[in-house]
Amino acid sequence: MLYHAFEMQKSWLAGASALATAGAQVMQHPANPLGYFGGSPMFASALEVFAHAAAPRGKPGFDLYxxxxxxxxxxxxxxxxxxxxxxxxxxxxxxxxxxxxxxxxxxxxxxxxxxxxxxxxxxxxxxxxxxxxxxxxxxxxxxxxxxxxxxxxxxxxxxxxxxxxxxxxxxxxxxxxxxxxxxxxxxxxxxxxxxxxxxxxxxxxxxxxxxxxxxxxxAMTRPHAWFQENVIVTVPAWYPGAGRRVYPGFLQLAGFMSMNLGNHMMSHWEMFKHLVDGDGESADKTKEFYDEYRSVCxxxxxxxxxxxxxxxxxxxxxxxxxxxxxxxxxxxxxxxxxxxxxxxxxxxxxxxxxxxxxxxxxxxxxxxxxxxxxxxxxxxxxxxxxxxxxxxxxxxxxxxxxxxxx
Missing domain, CATH: 3.40.50.1820 (Alpha/Beta hydrolase fold, catalytic domain)
Structure with missing residues (x-):
């Protein structure tokens, strides 16, 4: 059930991410008169940050040419x-x-x-x-x-x-x-x-x-049986490994991010400010890191x-x-x-x-x-x-x- 719940959430967020991306592009388009109002850059930046955070991710490439x-x-x-x-x-x-x-x-x-x-x-x-x-x-x-x-x-x-x-x-x-x-x-x-x-x-x-x-x-404060009962799940039918028992990457990611939640929130806040200020290069660096960090297996x-x-x-x-x-x-x-x-x-x-x-x-x-x-x-x-x-x-x-x- 845990894997199914995660997949449902991922599917919903993928749709929300696509809508947010489209909204940000519309707000930033030179032909859109609403884009010249005072709060528009801030709103577009907020949509872009949300779209990036919610986007589904697959296996990245090394891209070393x-x-x-x-x-x-x-x-x-x-x-x-x-x-x-x-x-x-x-x-x-x-x-x-x-x-x-x-x-x-x-x-x-x-x-x-x-x-x-x-x-x-x-x-x-x-x-x-x-x-x-x-x-x-x-x-x-x-x-x-x-x-x-x-x-x-x-x-x-x-x-x-x-x-x-x-x-x-x-x-x-x-x-x-x-x-x-x-x-x-x-x-x-x-x-x-x-x-x-x-x-x-x-x-x-x-x-x-x-x-x-x-x-x-x-690891030390829990019996070994706890891990088997609470964090091991079965791969759903729509994956090639259907039926295999796994420790899902999304649980590992959640654990690591919760350890430094304040830092991760600050990173997204800084990305938001860079986008508002037009500093796309700094924002892109943050995006690159999280594209990799949030790609899990x-x-x-x-x-x-x-x-x-x-x-x-x-x-x-x-x-x-x-x-x-x-x-x-x-x-x-x-x-x-x-x-x-x-x-x-x-x-x-x-x-x-x-x-x-x-x-x-x-x-x-x-x-x-x-x-x-x-x-x-x-x-x-x-x-x-x-x-x-x-x-x-x-x-x-x-x-x-x-x-x-x-």
Whole structure:
């Protein structure tokens, strides 16, 4: 019923958004005499803000068509290199990648599409051969595709590292820090030739017992059965994944937005003022962010519930008790995969110390192959997007890759 109610609301808002867009265009048309009255720009701007907030959203594109390599603008071609039922491996090819370090960016499976990392990809393109995990919206995966859980996630990463070949580097953004570290440990224990040379983890919940955030408290204060009974729904009949049990992306989005409701309301207020003042460029920046932020996808119920259990409730990885296909995930087996842990000082999703914990767990890794960066005055999303990512954080990642076989 929850999914059906959401779909009904989305359908109604889509119609209201279309009407509001049409109304704003009429009010702003030069031939409309009403548009020259004092309150008209304000009314048109209000309609435009509402239309944008209520508009339905699908999966965005990366839309990265060129980059600059050594002062030369080169064409970027986005290619799907490998497909699996619940995700695909995308490769951003350009002529400067021949001798560049191979970099696998692991996107979160946490309610948003991989395009949330567009800024991450764009910044790393000039100096790297960039690949990214592009996860599938679970509501579009038919039941015949089978299940997808945390074990499958680790398997996918290992398979894609094999596809890329030896000598790759891995950059995990937020949620996938746990399966990425697990994959690195499994590959290290098996002396896999395609294990990554470096693993950079940014804002990841390696050990959520350290500086617990509201997200962590939410998971810890409820029994596991509560999540199964209250946030898992069945995909409706009109989607390819009809009948699949999922954790819907719209619930994840609602949770994140409620954490910073004041900030989101202020952002829309600022967008309204920019539109009234005729500052379309500033308003467009806000629109671009929310177009991406509000584009959400579902996760399989088994992946979501296992993540809540293993990562946020029982903390099996930092305790040394996590299993992958019956094999103990031993972070101590990592001896030559250089680890860089990055945290944001103002991160309200992954608290300070949660990602850094990986450095302590990697007991066999020499000190020179461990590095920690605290990004000052940076929140969760600022770790991988925006000015501070481009100017302060990315250069540290690049240097780490270069100094460890890149």
């Amino acid at each position: 060129e980059t600059t390599v050594e002062g030369e603008t080169v064409r970027v071609t986005e290619v799907v290199e490998a497909r699996k039922p619940f995700g695909q491996l995308k490769h951003f090819k350009h002529k400067g990648t021949k001798d560049a370090p191979k970099l696998l960016i692991v996107a979160p499976m946490s309610g948003h599409y991989a395009t949330l990392l567009r800024g991450t990809v764009e910044r790393m393109l000039p100096g790297h051969d960039v690949w990214i995990t592009d996860w599938r919206d679970a509501r579009n995966a038919p039941l015949s595709a089978g299940k997808f859980d945390l074990d499958d996630y680790v398997d996918y990463l290992i398979s894609w590292l094999e596809h890329i070949g030896p000598g790759a580097h891995m950059l995990a953004v937020c949620q996938p820090s746990v399966p990425s570290l697990a994959a690195a440990a499994v590959m290290a224990a098996n002396k896999h030739k395609c294990r990554p040379k470096t693993l950079t983890m940014m804002g990841g919940p390696i050990d959520t017992r350290k500086a617990p955030t509201a997200v962590n408290e939410h 579902d996760m399989t119920a088994e992946f979501y519930l296992q993540t809540v259990d293993v990562v946020f409730q029982r903390h099996l990885l930092p305790k040394g008790e996590m299993l992958h296909r019956g094999q103990l995930v031993d972070i101590g087996a990592i001896e030559d995969i250089a680890i860089l842990a990055i945290e944001g000082e103002r991160d309200d999703i992954s608290g300070i110390g949660q990602t850094k914990a990986a450095l302590t767990l990697a007991k066999a890794l020499p000190a020179e192959k461990k590095k920690y960066l605290m990004a000052k005055a940076v929140g969760h999303y600022g770790i991988f997007n925006g000015r501070k990512w481009r100017e302060e954080i990315a250069p540290v990642v690049e240097q780490w890759i270069r100094s460890n076989g890149g």
